Amino acid sequence: MNQRKWRYLLPVVLIALAALSGCSIDQRLNALDPSGSAGEIQLDLINWSIMLMLGVFAIVITIYIYVLIRYRKRKGIERMPEQVHGNTKLEVIWTVIPIIALIVLAFPTVKYTFDLDEKPQGDDVIKVKVIGYQYWWEFQYPDLGITTAQELVIPVNKKVSLELEGKDVLHSFWVPNLGGKTDVVPGRINHMWLDAKKPGEYQGKCAELCGPGHSLMDFKVYAKEQADFDKWVASMKQPPKQAVSEIDKKGEALYKQNCMGCHAGATPQVPGPELNNFALRETIAGMLPNTEANLKKWIKHTEDLKPGTRMPKINYLQEDELDALTHYLMNRKSKTEK
Amino acid sequence: MGTLIIVTVALLFLTAILTGGYNQRFLDQVKNSVVWDYITTVDHKKIGILYFISGLVFFVIGGIEALLIRIQLVAPGNDFLIGDAYNQVLTMHGTTMIFLAAMPLIFGLMNVVVPLQIGARDVAFPFLNALGYWLFSFGGILLNLSWFFGGAPDAGWTSYTSLALNEFSPGPGVDYYVLGLQITGIGTLMSAVNFAVTIINMRAPGMTFLRMPMFTWTTLVTSALLLFAMPALTVGLLLLMFDRLFGANFFDHAMGGSHVIWQHLFWIFGHPEVYIVIMPAFGIMSEVISTFSKKRLFGYNSMVFAVALIGFLGFMVWVHHMYTVGLGPVSNSVFAIATMTIAVPTGIKVFNWLFTMWGGELDFKTPMLFAVGFIPTFVMGGMTGVMVALPPADFQYQDTYFVVAHFHYTMVGGTVIGLFAGAYYWWPKMFGRKLDERLGKWHFWPFIIGFHLTFFPQHFLGLFGMPRRVFTYNDVPILQTLNIISTIGVIGMTIGTLAFMYNIIQSFRRKADAPADPWNGRTLEWAIPSPPPAYNFKQLPLIRAYDQFWISKQTGKEIEPSEPLGEIHMPSPTYLPFLMSLAMFISGFGFITRGYEMGALGLILFFIVMFIRSYEHDPGYHIQPDELTGVEKEAKA
Numbered sequence: 001m002n003q004r005k006w007r008y009l010l011p012v013v014l015i016a017l018a019a020l021s022g023c024s025i026d027q028r029l030n031a032l033d034p035s036g037s038a039g040e041i042q043l044d045l046i047n048w049s050i051m052l053m054l055g056v057f058a059i060v061i062t063i064y065i066y067v068l069i070r071y072r073k074r075k076g077i078e079r080m081p082e083q084v085h086g087n088t089k090l091e092v093i094w095t096v097i098p099i100i101a102l103i104v105l106a107f108p109t110v111k112y113t114f115d116l117d118e119k120p121q122g123d124d125v126i127k128v129k130v131i132g133y134q135y136w137w138e139f140q141y142p143d144l145g146i147t148t149a150q151e152l153v154i155p156v157n158k159k160v161s162l163e164l165e166g167k168d169v170l171h172s173f174w175v176p177n178l179g180g181k182t183d184v185v186p187g188r189i190n191h192m193w194l195d196a197k198k199p200g201e202y203q204g205k206c207a208e209l210c211g212p213g214h215s216l217m218d219f220k221v222y223a224k225e226q227a228d229f230d231k232w233v234a235s236m237k238q239p240p241k242q243a244v245s246e247i248d249k250k251g252e253a254l255y256k257q258n259c260m261g262c263h264a265g266a267t268p269q270v271p272g273p274e275l276n277n278f279a280l281r282e283t284i285a286g287m288l289p290n291t292e293a294n295l296k297k298w299i300k301h302t303e304d305l306k307p308g309t310r311m312p313k314i315n316y317l318q319e320d321e322l323d324a325l326t327h328y329l330m331n332r333k334s335k336t337e338k
Numbered sequence: 339m340g341t342l343i344i345v346t347v348a349l350l351f352l353t354a355i356l357t358g359g360y361n362q363r364f365l366d367q368v369k370n371s372v373v374w375d376y377i378t379t380v381d382h383k384k385i386g387i388l389y390f391i392s393g394l395v396f397f398v399i400g401g402i403e404a405l406l407i408r409i410q411l412v413a414p415g416n417d418f419l420i421g422d423a424y425n426q427v428l429t430m431h432g433t434t435m436i437f438l439a440a441m442p443l444i445f446g447l448m449n450v451v452v453p454l455q456i457g458a459r460d461v462a463f464p465f466l467n468a469l470g471y472w473l474f475s476f477g478g479i480l481l482n483l484s485w486f487f488g489g490a491p492d493a494g495w496t497s498y499t500s501l502a503l504n505e506f507s508p509g510p511g512v513d514y515y516v517l518g519l520q521i522t523g524i525g526t527l528m529s530a531v532n533f534a535v536t537i538i539n540m541r542a543p544g545m546t547f548l549r550m551p552m553f554t555w556t557t558l559v560t561s562a563l564l565l566f567a568m569p570a571l572t573v574g575l576l577l578l579m580f581d582r583l584f585g586a587n588f589f590d591h592a593m594g595g596s597h598v599i600w601q602h603l604f605w606i607f608g609h610p611e612v613y614i615v616i617m618p619a620f621g622i623m624s625e626v627i628s629t630f631s632k633k634r635l636f637g638y639n640s641m642v643f644a645v646a647l648i649g650f651l652g653f654m655v656w657v658h659h660m661y662t663v664g665l666g667p668v669s670n671s672v673f674a675i676a677t678m679t680i681a682v683p684t685g686i687k688v689f690n691w692l693f694t695m696w697g698g699e700l701d702f703k704t705p706m707l708f709a710v711g712f713i714p715t716f717v718m719g720g721m722t723g724v725m726v727a728l729p730p731a732d733f734q735y736q737d738t739y740f741v742v743a744h745f746h747y748t749m750v751g752g753t754v755i756g757l758f759a760g761a762y763y764w765w766p767k768m769f770g771r772k773l774d775e776r777l778g779k780w781h782f783w784p785f786i787i788g789f790h791l792t793f794f795p796q797h798f799l800g801l802f803g804m805p806r807r808v809f810t811y812n813d814v815p816i817l818q819t820l821n822i823i824s825t826i827g828v829i830g831m832t833i834g835t836l837a838f839m840y841n842i843i844q845s846f847r848r849k850a851d852a853p854a855d856p857w858n859g860r861t862l863e864w865a866i867p868s869p870p871p872a873y874n875f876k877q878l879p880l881i882r883a884y885d886q887f888w889i890s891k892q893t894g895k896e897i898e899p900s901e902p903l904g905e906i907h908m909p910s911p912t913y914l915p916f917l918m919s920l921a922m923f924i925s926g927f928g929f930i931t932r933g934y935e936m937g938a939l940g941l942i943l944f945f946i947v948m949f950i951r952s953y954e955h956d957p958g959y960h961i962q963p964d965e966l967t968g969v970e971k972e973a974k975a
């Protein structure tokens with residue numbers, strides 16, 4: 001990678017320019033500063049093509065400016081330009097040179113296209129099934145027996161093999177820092193792979209228009225060190241601890257009455273996200289920070305917060321009932337801590 | 339439905355009362371009015387004007403929609419226009435701009451200019467020409483009625499299923515899209531046939547293919563593209579119509595259908611479509627640059643070759659819109675290479691334009707100003723085009739603002755700027771009046787500066803994680819700043835467009851006194867008065883070279899006529915195309931509102947009028963030689 005560093009110059013310059021102008025870039029959402037191999041491959045090609053294109057642009061613009069200045073009509077001078085028909089030599093040059101340039105560009109393109117399509121093999125590959133719903137994401141780890149929503153947790157430096165499946169409409173799975181997107185197509189199963197080279201939080205987005213809530217169909221990817229990941233897996237695998245306090249018991253009853261139909265029901269009317277370990281979540285519906293106040297807001301105002309969402313507004317609960325319900329959910333996690 | 343009938347009847351009564359009932363004088367008045375003249379016209383120049391004006395109207399509507407989008411995006415979390423309403427606006431913006439603004443503006447210029455450039459008296463099928471226009475315009479009106487009756491389509495201009503199916507887009511929105519575009523599309527297909535036949539069959543004697551002006555060449559290639567591309571859309575729309583109206587399951591995966599099929603059909607049409615709208619702009623560039631450089635077009639033959647090649651390759655690249663669908667690396671690689679190939683002929687064109695200017699005497703009148711503005715913007719659009727053609731890189735760009743920036747550089751920086759150049763260039767020929775040069779500068783500078791301000795930052799928005807078609811974005815300073823700049827740019831484009839509108843209005847306030855050849859032109863349309871008489875050429879010219887008109891001006895010899903002065907046969911005006919289109923409109927509206935009786939009624943009406951047309955004896959009329967000279971004298975006086 002080292003000898004190719006110069007090609008990273010351009011994005012670096014651009015980012016520096018942007019930073020100078022007073023706006024810092026969100027490092028969780030930036031295709032020009034990837035933290036995974038897939039993203040690096042893509043950036044490499046982006047750089048190649050930008051360099052080539054800037055070269056072309058420089059040539060064109062030089063001729064252009066020269067011509068505009070040199071041959072503009074001057075006042076008082078009537079001149080009859082020579083009516084040339086063409087120039088075979090020149091025409092051959094500007095046909096052949098681009099062809100060569102494009103052939104050069106075609107090699108890495110084809111190679112990378114195949115590289116990115118390879119399905120990672122081996123024991124330490126994490127398999128995840130990604131399901132896109134209007135407007136939320138479900139992540140299933142078939143080998144680990146875990147299901148989460150809105151938050152994909154992965155260990156660092158391990159290839160993650162994603163199997164993407166659509167249920168309702170098209171969505172597109174995109175984590176700019178880790179790698180480009182793959183569509184989630186109902187009736188099809190698509191594959192892609194990712195890895196994260198350093199631990200951290202990365203932003204994901206749905207990139208295909210999927211209805212009124214499309215803009216808010218966000219998710220997060222958390223890359224954890226192996227040990228932390230294992231801990232997370234262990235706590236996710238346990239059933240949530242029993243409700244003991246009065247308020248939690250009341251909350252659990254309300255939850256079973258009002259919410260189980262969609263959330264973790266056996267045959268959901270409308271499939272809703274898994275809430276078993278809801279207390280471990282950092283966001284609600286992929287967009288609000290997970291606090292009790294926000295949870296109340298979400299339950300009462302779903303559609304106002306996320307247009308078109310399939311979860312109806314639940315505004316018929318008494319104030320104390322809502323308190324109990326949210327208290328219960330905010331504490332819903334397994335015995336072993338995160 | 340009931341309301342509609344009541345309103346119609348009331349309107350009829352009102353006209354009756356205001357005009358004193360049905361009587362002969364009223365009929366005469368109507369028949370002599372300009373409106374009636376345009377409704378029944380089959381003259382290619384008037385139809386061209388109709389196309390052009392309708393295109394401008396829709397351009398303004400689409401522009402207002404764009405303005406709304408940019409206002410919403412000025413700050414993250416803004417709630418000016420969100421959710422479904424936002425999706426309606428973005429869908430209608432795209433659909434309007436492509437189908438109802440760019441296409442008719444192009445057809446407008448083609449209609450006015452092509453027959454004149456090839457030395458013809460009219461197009462091959464004047465009736466079809468009128469029918470094409472009216473179908474287009476009623477289709478466009480139908481599509482826009484959605485705003486008032488039931489909500490606009492909201493599944494994007496690409497209308498991907500399953501979002502566009504009943505289950506996920508209930509309500510009539512997408513039905514308007516399907517039927518509106520279907521009706522417009524029939525019109526477009528007819529016009530394409532018409533232009534192709536006109537150019538192939540009606541060239542003046544001696545005008546061989548390789549003596550045809552560049553704009554005519556691009557029109558020919560565009561027509562060929564339309565001829566093969568439109569059917570794919572027609573089929574797609576028909577299947578979607580069956581899915582939505584009659585419960586078929588072509589696109590429902592749960593019932594054995596496929597969503598990917600829609601994407602294929604759409605893009606088999608859609609990719610040629612983007613060349614359909616850029617190709618005529620290439621033609622305009624070639625004419626304008628050559629005229630205002632006072633030089634013959636550099637490398638004419640290679641230009642023709644490049645246009646034909648771009649048209650041909652345009653059909654083999656549609657999958658580059660679908661790299662992320664998961665069609666596999668083999669398919670992605672093949673289409674990537676095909677797409678990259680297109681850069682070569684495009685490059686040839688750009689260099690040919692540069693070398694047309696090289697050694698010329700560049701006169702920066704407004705058309706030339708736009709043509710000169712076109713080159714770098716279009717080159718940038720082409721460059722990002724090569725970048726998005728590479729699948730691995732495109733995985734990052736796809737469906738983000740990077741792509742939005744790319745295609746606006748080609749569609750606005752290319753097509754629209756090209757059309758503006760064409761408008762200023764041919765305005766005298768269309769209306770007999772020049773547009774004002776000073777206002778032209780007020781049009782050009784704010785527009786081009788605003789354009790770059792709006793769309794250049796969008797490349798970075800995409801790379802910094804902003805998908806397209808979103809009404810909000812993450813609250814981070816960089817996205818915020820770039821979006822504000824982008825919105826500010828719209829002000830420039832608005833000022834430019836307003837200056838253009840004002841310029842147009844001003845031009846109609848002045849006397850129609852434009853000379854036949856205001857720009858020292860090179861092609862045949864400048865050899866006849868502005869605006870040309872109904873029959874265009876008193877005697878069809880005899881062509882001996884490319885740029886015949888220029889050559890005859892240089893040598894001081896008039897273009898020889900190829901026929902003696904004689905009577906000229908003209909097609910007679912007819913209101914049948916208008917009626918047929920109205921019938922289609924009624925039928926479409928019926929199907930959309932699920933009033934199947936009305937839908938069937940409209941279709942029956944359509945076939946009745948078609949039947950009338952088939953059995954009607956319409957010999958046209960003749961203009962006598964002495965009338966011809968009379969008109970000429972009047973025009974000269």
Ligand SMILES: [Cu+2]
Binds near residue numbers: 206210
């Ligand atoms: Cu989505």
